[in-house]
Amino acid sequence: MPSERTDRIRKLLADLVGFNTVSDKSNLALVGYVEVYLAGFGITARRITDDTGQKAALWVTIGPADTPGIVLSAHTDVVPVTGQDWSADPFTLVERDGRLYGRGAADMKGFVAVCLAMVPEVARAKLATPIHLALSYDEEVGCVGVRPLLDEINKLSVKPLACLVGEPTLMQVAIGHKGKHALRAIFRGLASHSALAPQGVNAVEHAADLITEVRRRAREIAAHGTRDELYEVAHTTMLSSVIHGGTALNIVPDSCELQFEVRGLGVHEAKQLTSEIVAWAKSEIEPAMRRGHPDSGIDFEDILDYPALDMAADHPLVTFAKTLAGRNDNIKVSFGTEAGLYVAMADIPTVVIGPGSITQAHRPDEFIAIAELERCAEMIERLIAQCEKADGLEALRRA
Numbered sequence: 027m028p029s030e031r032t033d034r035i036r037k038l039l040a041d042l043v044g045f046n047t048v049s050d051k052s053n054l055a056l057v058g059y060v061e062v063y064l065a066g067f068g069i070t071a072r073r074i075t076d077d078t079g080q081k082a083a084l085w086v087t088i089g090p091a092d093t094p095g096i097v098l099s100a101h102t103d104v105v106p107v108t109g110q111d112w113s114a115d116p117f118t119l120v121e122r123d124g125r126l127y128g129r130g131a132a133d134m135k136g137f138v139a140v141c142l143a144m145v146p147e148v149a150r151a152k153l154a155t156p157i158h159l160a161l162s163y164d165e166e167v168g169c170v171g172v173r174p175l176l177d178e179i180n181k182l183s184v185k186p187l188a189c190l191v192g193e194p195t196l197m198q199v200a201i202g203h204k205g206k207h208a209l210r211a212i213f214r215g216l217a218s219h220s221a222l223a224p225q226g227v228n229a230v231e232h233a234a235d236l237i238t239e240v241r242r243r244a245r246e247i248a249a250h251g252t253r254d255e256l257y258e259v260a261h262t263t264m265l266s267s268v269i270h271g272g273t274a275l276n277i278v279p280d281s282c283e284l285q286f287e288v289r290g291l292g293v294h295e296a297k298q299l300t301s302e303i304v305a306w307a308k309s310e311i312e313p314a315m316r317r318g319h320p321d322s323g324i325d326f327e328d329i330l331d332y333p334a335l336d337m338a339a340d341h342p343l344v345t346f347a348k349t350l351a352g353r354n355d356n357i358k359v360s361f362g363t364e365a366g367l368y369v370a371m372a373d374i375p376t377v378v379i380g381p382g383s384i385t386q387a388h389r390p391d392e393f394i395a396i397a398e399l400e401r402c403a404e405m406i407e408r409l410i411a412q413c414e415k416a417d418g419l420e421a422l423r424r425a
Contacts, residue, residue: 031143035399036126038063039139040119043128049103049167052080056102060084060161063142067149071159074175081163083175088148089156089413094423096409097158097189097374099364100138101165101172104130110390125393132382136394137192140381140402148410155413158186165364168330172364176371185374187422188343190350191365192380194387194394195357197401199347200378202256202358204263205334205366207296208287210327211236211307213271216319217280226278227318230271233282235311236324237266240286240303254291256358262295264288264303285329289362293334293370335366335376342421343375350405350412351379359384375425379405 045056061071064086072085089095107116107129114120116129126136141159148157160179163171179185193200213233218226244264253260264287271282286303290296304326315322337344339356348354361384368376381398412418 031403032396032400035139035143035403036121036396038142039126039128039131039136039399042135042139043119043130044117046117047103047130048106049164053102053163054080054082057082057084057161060142064145067145069145069149074178076163076171076174081171083163083171084159084161085175085178086159087156088145088158089153091156092184093154093156094184094187095156095158096413096419097160097186097368098141098406099160099162099172099189099191099368100134100141101162101364102135102138103163103166103171104133104135105166105388107390112390116392124396126396127391127393129392131386131392131394132194133384133387133392134193134380136194136382136399137380137402140399140406141192144403144406144410147407151410151414153410153413154416155187155419157409157413160189162364169332169362169364169367172367173371176367179372179374185372187375187419188346189365189368189374189376190347191363191368191376191378192402193359193361193363193378194380194382194384195359195378196383197351197379197381197398197405199344199351199353199356200359201335201337201339201344201356202254203335203361203363203366203378204257204289204291205293205296205332206287206289206362207300207331208285208329209300209304210329211284211286212325212327213282213284213315214322214325215278215280215282215315216322218278220276220278223278227280227315227322228278229282230279232311232315233269233271233284236284236286236303236307237269239306240264240266243299243303252291254358257291258360262288262290262299264299290334293336293366295334297331332362332364333366333370335363335369335378337369337375337377341375342425343377346419346422347377347379350408375422
């Protein structure tokens with residue numbers, strides 16, 4: 027790979043990592059940087075700003091606007107570094123032994139840097155099929171920012187043919203990931219002195235009943251549920267993960283908050299299963315609470331929700347992605363991505379393929395190998411060549 031292009035990727039990644047885009051902060055400085063960079067090649071990006079005015083997604087089209095194209099999709103936000111033991115400033119890119127260290131290097135500013143580094147080649151190409159760049163925000167807190175972006179894509183007179191989401195897969199073609207639905211259950215009990223425990227409604231104990239039921243259902247699914255051996259954990263999972271309740275040992279607790287989740291194999295399985303759990307709690311736990319006090323009960327709130335991705339292994343996009351990646355296999359990944367939303371919300375066939383390893387994401391001293399970035403650039407180079415051909419994506423058009 028030309029060293030000049032590698033240097034371009036390295037410089038862009040250093041700049042991108044330098045923007046602190048942890049999900050609780052604005053990403054507008056990074057968005058503005060990308061807009062200015064693209065403008066240098068005569069390319070205009072469309073900004074889609076959220077209701078607060080502090081976050082924005084970008085939609086970019088390079089090539090003929092009246093033809094269905096290929097989307098290269100990424101999120102701009104990163105997870106926090108608070109409490110992590112980094113060996114250097116996480117927002118300053120550091121190179122050691124062929125690796126580039128910094129928050130978001132793998133997840134997923136490395137992919138963004140490659141896409142931007144390839145813009146000169148894309149802009150010079152005589153594209154018969156356009157290449158789009160889609161940058162979102164707040165993926166790490168529930169795939170929030172891609173949804174208004176997809177709403178805008180749905181309004182286009184010509185919708186994209188397909189999408190490649192560049193999450194870190196070591197450049198393997200991922201055709202599936204589980205869907206997730208997470209809920210917060212707020213138990214409203216009645217306080218009393220613990221010496222008079224029967225006069226109160228113990229919110230913690232009723233929350234424990236829900237935890238027990240979630241665990242029972244999880245074990246049942248693990249033993250007898252549908253399996254997909256392409257996943258590291260081959261079955262749907264559910265668990266309780268966070269609980270807060272009570273104030274003192276001698277007070278019957280009048281409140282308790284429980285968070286639980288389901289990660290499902292089926293496209294909408296996670297939400298179906300949480301709906302069943304909520305219905306069970308409303309019919310089995312809440313009446314018992316209200317016998318102790320009529321104002322007792324359970325309130326449920328959504329925390330996050332995204333559908334699973336489940337692309338058929340023989341779909342033309344999967345074959346196309348394998349050609350771009352130069353490999354014959356496909357995988358499914360354990361982590362969630364925006365890919366399922368591209369399919370569910372916009373009916374755009376989507377796979378996940380990107381540089382770096384998910385094992386480096388969210389941890390201190392996150393890194394990406396330079397060789398991975400180079401492999402990704404070579405993939406986009408092949409994509410450009412296919413998009414230059416009048417019939418280069420004919421199988422996708424027929425799908």
